[in-house]
Amino acid sequence: MQVTFGGHPYLFVNPRLAGKYFPPNSSQWFNYGGDKLWLLPEGNNDEQHWPGNSDLIDDGPFSFRKLSEGRQCEIELTGPADPQTGIQFQRTIRLAGDSPAIHFRASMKNVTGHVVEWSMQSVSQYDTADPRSPSGFNHDLWTFIPVNSSSGYLNRYHVRFGPAQNSAVTVRDDGLFTVHYVHVAAELWLDSTDGWLAVVDGSSKYAMVERFQYEQSKKYPGKASVIFWTNGPEVKLSDDGTPFLTANSDDQPYYLEAELNSPMCRLWPGEACDFETEWFPTRAGEEFHGAADAGILIHPLRATRRDTGKIRLSGSFGAFFLGRLVAHFYNEHGAGLGTLPVADVNPIEPVSLETxxxxxxxxxxLSLHLEDENGIDRGSLQELQVAEGDNR
Incomplete structure (x- = not known):
């Protein structure tokens, strides 16, 4: 699967396997790229772990059914029943006419005669090759996600695989966990509760925000709601204890995985559970300061009062919907004073305010909302106090 927005392709497509298909094989992995549904926990410990590779779960053929088209387009994909895990996947993908947003509903059904327990995993492989020189990697590719302030992990994230001291990974002062892609294998687990992650390409100025609903009362596999995997050579030890990087090869192409995990679902025979996620492609900039319901913050909003009584607004954003930005005003007691349209917005172009x-x-x-072209309030981009200016 590929996702293209404004001519920008987001996902990794394996050039060695493009246009090809190989039947399921539990002893090999055919990584076509794109987006996948997997199961957690993963491993070969027992029947309660999914062993991976290109078995029926990863590589089985899905049937296709069109559910609707027109102002809203929706399809349904149904996979085969897998006797090893006892699971059958079904997935609906929906596009609407008022936004480039993509809505997913994944469902897994217990097709056995006994209880099973699994987590669904939405795995998106983002292309991290340098678009100007695909033989190298993109040095300006980043991921962002809010950390859990009450995290169960040391350092608020967990290094499941790869170097523990990794300069490409950091938690910023504003609470955003960031990965600056480098071509080294690493797996990073987070118990984030905010319900979004962002993948930002600073070279092309495109971003993708993936959203999910975190369920506080439910158990997640290994506590992780989100996992990042950076593909590349692995750090290993030789027989004499000397560390080295495995040789680069065609089996280590340039991509990064953003993995959203559902809570663990304990299913009786015939039962199913759902996992809903959304993708919002938009434009980015040289900075990233968070995601909101209506878009991303490139440069945070500033609102400064002038002696004339006017308010100077500045900031830049990536919008999720076509429409307009509307400022909502409140007095010192919280009473609404009214609204004022500020600027038209389109997800295909970054929004820059200097007015x-x-x-x-x-x-x-002041709170800056986005109203779509149908007049529906899609939420606030940012809310802040009006500062007293220096009038320069």
Missing amino acids: EIVPPGKPAR
Whole structure:
């Protein structure tokens, strides 16, 4: 599967396997790229772990059914029943006409006569090759996700595989966990509860935000709601204890996996559970300061009052919907003073605000909302206090 927005392809497609298909084989892995549904926990410990490779879960043929087309397009994919795990996957993918957003609903059904327990995993492989020179990797590819302030992991994330001291991985002062892609194998687990991650290509200025609903009361596999995998050579030890990197090869192409995990589902025979996720492609910039319901923050909003009574607005954003930005004003007691349209927005172009507006009354607080082309309020991009300016 490939996702293209504004002419920008997001996902990794394995050039060695493009246009090819190999029947399921539990002793090999055919990594075609794109996006996949897998199971957790993974391993070969017992029947309660999925062994991976290109078995029926990973590589089985799915049937295709069109559910709707027009202003809303939706398809349904149904996989084969897997006797080893006892699971059958079904997935619906929906596109609407008012946004480039992609809506997914994954379902797994217990097709056995006994209880099974699994987590579904939505695995997206992002292309990290340098678009100008595909033989090298993109040095400006980043991922972002809010850390859990009450994390069960040391350092608020867990290194499942790869070097523990990894300069490409950091937790910023604003609470965002970041991975700056480098071509070294690493697997990083997070128990993030905010319900979103972002993959940002600083070279092309495109971003993808994946959203999910975190379920606080339920158990996640190994506590992880999100996993990142950076593909590349592995750090190993020789027989004499000397560390070395495995040789680079065609089996270590340039890609990064963003993996969203569902809670563990304990299913009786015939039962099913669902996992809903959303993707929002948009434009990015040279900075990233978070994601909101309506878009991403490239440069945070600033609102400064002038002596004239006008308010100067500045900031830049990537929108998720076609429509307009509307400022909502509140006084010092929280009472609404009114609204004012500020700028038209389109997800295909970054939004840059440098303007002065005449507000209703004397607001103490401002919230910048996005209204889509149907007049539906898609939420706030940012809310902040109005600062007193220096009028320069």
